[in-house]
Amino acid sequence: MTVDRPYLVQPAPGVYAYVQPDGGWCLNNAGFVTDGGRTLLVDTAATERRALALRDAVTASGSPPPRTVVNTHHHGDHTYGNAVFTPEALVLGHENARAEQLAAGHQLEAIWPATDFGDIRITPPDLTYTDRMTLYAGDTEVRVLHPGVAHTTGDSVVWLPEQRVVFTGDLVFAGGTPFLAMGSLAGSLRALELLRDLDAETVVPGHGPLTDPSAYDATERYLRWVAELAREGRAEGLSPLEAARRAEPGEFGKWRESERLVANLHRAYAELEGLPDGTPLDVVAVLRDMTVMNGGTPILCHA
Numbered sequence: 001m002t003v004d005r006p007y008l009v010q011p012a013p014g015v016y017a018y019v020q021p022d023g024g025w026c027l028n029n030a031g032f033v034t035d036g037g038r039t040l041l042v043d044t045a046a047t048e049r050r051a052l053a054l055r056d057a058v059t060a061s062g063s064p065p066p067r068t069v070v071n072t073h074h075h076g077d078h079t080y081g082n083a084v085f086t087p088e089a090l091v092l093g094h095e096n097a098r099a100e101q102l103a104a105g106h107q108l109e110a111i112w113p114a115t116d117f118g119d120i121r122i123t124p125p126d127l128t129y130t131d132r133m134t135l136y137a138g139d140t141e142v143r144v145l146h147p148g149v150a151h152t153t154g155d156s157v158v159w160l161p162e163q164r165v166v167f168t169g170d171l172v173f174a175g176g177t178p179f180l181a182m183g184s185l186a187g188s189l190r191a192l193e194l195l196r197d198l199d200a201e202t203v204v205p206g207h208g209p210l211t212d213p214s215a216y217d218a219t220e221r222y223l224r225w226v227a228e229l230a231r232e233g234r235a236e237g238l239s240p241l242e243a244a245r246r247a248e249p250g251e252f253g254k255w256r257e258s259e260r261l262v263a264n265l266h267r268a269y270a271e272l273e274g275l276p277d278g279t280p281l282d283v284v285a286v287l288r289d290m291t292v293m294n295g296g297t298p299i300l301c302h303a
Helices: 048-060 095-104 107-111 185-198 214-235 240-245 250-254 260-272 283-293
Strands: 007-012 015-019 030-034 039-042 068-070 090-094 127-129 132-137 140-145 157-160 165-173 202-207
Touching: 007 202, 015 048, 039 048, 039 132, 068 132, 090 095, 095 127, 157 185, 165 185, 165 214, 185 214, 185 260, 202 214, 214 240, 214 250, 214 260, 240 260, 240 283, 260 283
Parallel strands: 039 068, 068 090, 090 127, 165 202
Antiparallel strands: 007 015, 015 030, 030 039, 132 140, 140 157, 157 165
């Protein structure tokens, strides 16, 4: 699969978003904040090669190498490149993100054994927090907020109040389908309210092009549609796969990774059964059902 080259967008002075088209599986966004003397990086990348390209993009902008890396959650497409920036940089993340990253290990290689991830050394956060933390990149205030269980149990939102820019991690997929298999549908709805309360002007999603807070409304419509599908399907005795295969996606049919619907229904069914947010699902069953939803073709890592 051919994709466009990564590119930088500067939504505010000293603030850069690093966008990796097309934002599909393993093609995440990152970003950095700098005052010319200190640099803070938000997320890394899925492969050694892509993390090195991100490092080159930081230095090509005239910024010094990052002293701090903030991981928005534990998934490998956002953390596998951490080792490229350490030990010079300290890695920060939610306490659950550290635990989840250590537990996941080399999970992406297990899912996509044909992908060349390079020399990946699992590098979890050195510093963790529980609720919120405030950092400074020079004079720039950077607030790191935990929204509760949402995309995962260890998500972080990176908010720049003066610049009104927010890095949402995978709470938002611009033009892509949300993925709740390791988090919570109800929690994702609550996380959207936190994001709205920030009143950002520019939204840097975890995947896809930069957007604005209208992306929250589209994400909420999708989540509420999934919740209704789950209520109806479970009441009729349908499996998540059966409910997903008969669904009419409407406006969501054009979003990338539509096969995630069945994974999201697995999560919604678990919540209807009363299981706590973030309770681990049967990963093999979820991946199998997504493969069926993908026409029998295994999902591909685009990195």
